[in-house]
Amino acid sequence: MEFAHARTDRLGMLLDQFDKAREMAEVRLTGLTDDEYLWEPAADCWSLRPRGEARTPRAFGPGEWLLDLGNPDIPGGEYAEIGRQIASGMTVEEIAEDWSVSSARVEEVLAHTGPVPPDKTPVTTIAWRLCHLHYEFAGGWEWTFGERKQDPKLMVDFTPSASLALERFWETVGRWRDAVEGVSEEQLDQVGYSQYPYGSDPDDPYITVVWGTNFEFIHHMAEIALLRDLWRTRA
Structure with missing residues (x-):
């Protein structure tokens, strides 16, 4: 090219x-x-x-x-995306449905402070x-x-x-x-x-x-x- x-x-x-x-x-x-x-x-x-x-x-x-x-889960590398989804107006329930996880898991991610945990996805x-x-x-x-x-x-x-x-x-x-x-x-x-x-x-x-x-x-x-x-x- x-x-x-x-x-x-x-x-x-x-x-x-x-x-x-x-x-x-x-x-x-x-x-x-x-x-x-x-x-x-x-x-x-x-x-x-x-x-x-x-x-x-x-x-x-x-x-x-x-x-x-x-x-399904939300890996550490996607925590920032959850924040962006909330900022865009999505509800916790909508985000949970999008990621096929529980609302409690989304709340856990949103409440997280400090360094993001390393991803544990398999090779x-x-x-x-x-x-x-x-x-x-x-x-x-x-x-x-x-x-x-x-x-x-x-x-x-x-x-x-x-x-x-x-x-x-x-x-x-x-x-x-x-x-x-x-x-x-x-x-x-x-x-x-x-x-x-x-x-x-x-x-x-x-x-x-x-x-x-x-x-x-x-x-x-x-x-x-x-x-x-x-x-x-x-x-």
Whole structure:
């Protein structure tokens, strides 16, 4: 991407950022093997597992392979987001519903003082991170440009094949990106243009949803890149 041709409109800047991040990610994921894809670098990892072998209470997927998911909570890294939600006018009950936790847990976070506790979320495999992104992009398209019917967590038939997973993933990503490019200025400002059922999309202007999708893609791809480095040097 040539800087001289970079767009300066707000959607253009976000799309340019996404395209560059995708280009880097595609290079970093070249040569991903099945063993590396499913490698568990620590004990008690969340990963992709055959149906019947999942280790977490809310593991999900429509097919023979399920993605680990534990009980919902508000990690330390999201305490500031709870404060922002309160400042935006959301009630404790609405925040609790958004995070699938009790109102008491939200009150506990709001009452917290001092240093934020460290996150205790488990280490996740490359497969988990890629599948997590995959169903979010699939759901992001479905609940913005599609029929807004399918549960995002049941839209992707997860696979232990790294090459097949990547092929399907980039196809889904491309469809989302092409659709976003056609969004108008008015739609970017429209609250609830995306009705994605997990998170705050229905309450947000669509421009912030696009920004959030970029953030999600970039930070998970950075984590995947680090896991690839650790795999390469594990001996």
